[in-house]
Structures are given as structure tokens and as C-alpha cells.
Amino acid sequence: MARRKKIYEGKAKILYEGPEPGTIVQYFKDDATAFNAEKKAVIEGKGVLNNRLSEFFMTGLGQIGVPNHFIKRLNMREQLVRSVEIVPLEVIVRNYAAGTMSKRLGIEEGTQLPRPIVEYCYKDDSLGDPLVTEEHIAAFGWASQQDMDDILSLALRVNDFLSGVMMAVGIRLVDFKIEVGRVFDGDFHRLIVADEISPDSCRLWDIETGQKLDKDVFRRDLGDLKDAYTEVARRLGVMPKNTPPVTKPTLIN
Numbered sequence: 001m002a003r004r005k006k007i008y009e010g011k012a013k014i015l016y017e018g019p020e021p022g023t024i025v026q027y028f029k030d031d032a033t034a035f036n037a038e039k040k041a042v043i044e045g046k047g048v049l050n051n052r053l054s055e056f057f058m059t060g061l062g063q064i065g066v067p068n069h070f071i072k073r074l075n076m077r078e079q080l081v082r083s084v085e086i087v088p089l090e091v092i093v094r095n096y097a098a099g100t101m102s103k104r105l106g107i108e109e110g111t112q113l114p115r116p117i118v119e120y121c122y123k124d125d126s127l128g129d130p131l132v133t134e135e136h137i138a139a140f141g142w143a144s145q146q147d148m149d150d151i152l153s154l155a156l157r158v159n160d161f162l163s164g165v166m167m168a169v170g171i172r173l174v175d176f177k178i179e180v181g182r183v184f185d186g187d188f189h190r191l192i193v194a195d196e197i198s199p200d201s202c203r204l205w206d207i208e209t210g211q212k213l214d215k216d217v218f219r220r221d222l223g224d225l226k227d228a229y230t231e232v233a234r235r236l237g238v239m240p241k242n243t244p245p246v247t248k249p250t251l252i253n
């Protein structure tokens with residue numbers, strides 16, 4: 001088999017050149033990182049779960065007309081996606097206070113916000129992805145005003161969709177992050193949801209018990225991350241019953 005050209009390796013994914021122009025193969029690794037990669041671990045099976053979960057969310061978004069990069073799943077760890085020019089922003093939507101917002105503003109985690117709040121962070125690991133305002137985004141030319149209008153609309157539509165899907169399986173969508181990218185058509189471009197949507201990039205709490213079912217389990221040493229993600233996948237009916245186990249079988253000699 002011809003060797004594929006690696007385009008980019010990030011903390012949780014590797015991107016390879018796709019089979020056709022304008023496509024990319026997105027490979028989900030088992031690596032978990034937190035606090036700008038100060039904390040690291042390999043969680044066997046995480047990549048398989050996130051591949052399936054991101055497929056599930058992106059497909060659902062596509063069905064309600066929210067444009068996104070997903071084309072098709074290729075195998076347990078890889079999906080074919082559209083190549084985009086990533087806007088260098090992490091777009092965060094919050095429904096309840098948690099994480100850095102709670103720290104920054106002194107609001108108790110779990111406090112319901114008066115309305116969804118959208119925040120933007122500049123994507124730069126060396127700076128720790130700092131929070132920025134629309135003034136910074138406009139002044140430094142990271143996105144135009146039209147882009148920002150489209151990004152806000154995409155973010156709120158993703159929020160409504162994900163909140164509903166999660167609510168239906170007894171999970172509260174506390175907050176999440178998306179990335180968006182530009183696809184070009186001649187002189188024009190449009191924005192689509194890119195990267196991934198998975199428990200790595202959302203806060204998900206069980207509605208009844210408040211149990212965390214997301215990457216905070218790893219960040220805060222609250223238990224087994226794979227069990228948490230498997231529970232999300234199980235509730236959403238994402239991992240079919242006949243799917244091989246996500247861990248490697250123990251070899252008995």
C-alpha cells in the first residue's frame with residue numbers, strides 16, 4: 001500500500017492527505033492531554049470512541065443542515081473529511097459555568113447561565129490559547145465580520161442540536177468547543193464546522209447524578225476516562241452491540 005503523506009500531527013489526531021483533492025484522512029489517537037499537554041496519558045480505545053462519536057454528531061448536524069467537514073468513516077480510527085482552512089479560534093459555547101469561566105469570574109461550577117455565552121480563544125499552544133475579544137479578531141484579521149456572524153450562528157446551532165441530543169439521553173451539555181474552517185468556491189468561501197466533536201471537547205454531566213462523562217475525568221483524576229466515554233457512546237447507541245471490544249484482547253499463551 002502506498003505510504004500516505006502526513007500533513008499534521010496534533011495532540012489527539014493525525015491528518016493525512018486524502019485520496020482526492022480537498023479531502024483529508026483524520027486519524028484519532030489514544031493520546032489524552034490536558035493543561036496544554038502538561039498532563040499526558042495513553043487511554044487505550046479513546047481514539048476509537050471519539051472517531052465514532054464525532055461521526056455521530058457531525059452526521060446529525062449535517063442532517064439538520066449545519067455544514068461540517070465529515071464525509072465518511074473509513075475504519076475504527078479514521079474518517080474522511082473535507083480539507084478546510086482552519087480559522088485560528090477555539091469557539092466555546094457555555095450553558096452552565098464551569099472550568100476556566102468559573103475560575104475567571106468566580107462563578108460556582110454548575111450555575112446555569114442566563115443564556116448561552118460564546119467565547120473565543122486564539123489558537124496558539126505556545127500562548128496557552130488565550131481568551132480574545134471580537135476586537136482582537138477583527139484587528140488582527142483572524143476572521144472578518146461576516147465570518148464572525150457565521151461562526152456565531154454555527155456555534156449556537158451546534159449548541160441547540162447537541163443540548164437536545166444529550167438531554168434525550170440524560171446528559172447535560174455544560175459547555176463545548178468547536179473549530180470552524182473555510183472552504184473555497186472561486187472567490188467566495190463559506191464556513192463549516194471542522195476538527196471533532198467528542199467528550200474531549202465537551203463537558204457532559206449526568207443530569208441525575210452530576211457524574212462527569214468527559215475529559216474532566218482525566219484532567220481531575222476522577223476515574224476511568226474510557227468508561228466515561230463508553231457510557232456516552234452507549235447511551236447514544238453509537239457503539240453497536242457487535243462492535244469488537246475497544247481494548248486489545250489479552251493474549252494468553
Ligand code: C5P
Nearest residue numbers: 098099100101175176177200201202203
Ligand atoms: O477549559 P475551559 O473551561 O475554557 O473549556 C471550555 C470547554 O471547551 C470545555 O468543554 C473544554 O473541554 C473545551 N476546550 C477544548 N479545547 C481547548 C480548550 C477548551 O476542547 N483547548
